[in-house]
Amino acid sequence: MPRRFHKHKLLLDEGFLLRQRLPILNSRFDVKHITADLGFVGLNDDKVYQLGIKLKRIVVTFNDKDFRKLTNKNNAIGIIGVSANLNADQIDKKITAILVKLKKKDLIGKFIYISHETKK
Secondary structure, eight states, rough: OOOOOOEHHHHHHHSSOOOGOHHHHHSEEEEETTTTTTTOSSHHHHHHHHHHHHHHHHEEEEEHHHHHGGGGGSSOOOOOEEEESSOOHHHHHHHHHHHHHHOHHHHHEEEEEOOSSOOO
């Protein structure tokens, strides 16, 4: 029996690309940008993570160093860290490829880092 598709919910961090720059990801998943869509500005990393928990959304950020530490604080959501060396098209395709393969429970409490070396 084929696995049922899960429409992941994502929360893009303030310094991350706007969801309109990620057309594939935006069309397949429920994507919100913390500033452009939700109106939050200047939240520290812990507050962004807490908002992700409250909204039950996976946090997507370029700030992998600081967010990696938050993953172990709570197993309610996952975090996707993305290399700032990738262009918007690469980010769009790589995040989409990973999320299509994963079930909701596969991301809970996990930190995933996406870079040039990440398999498609």
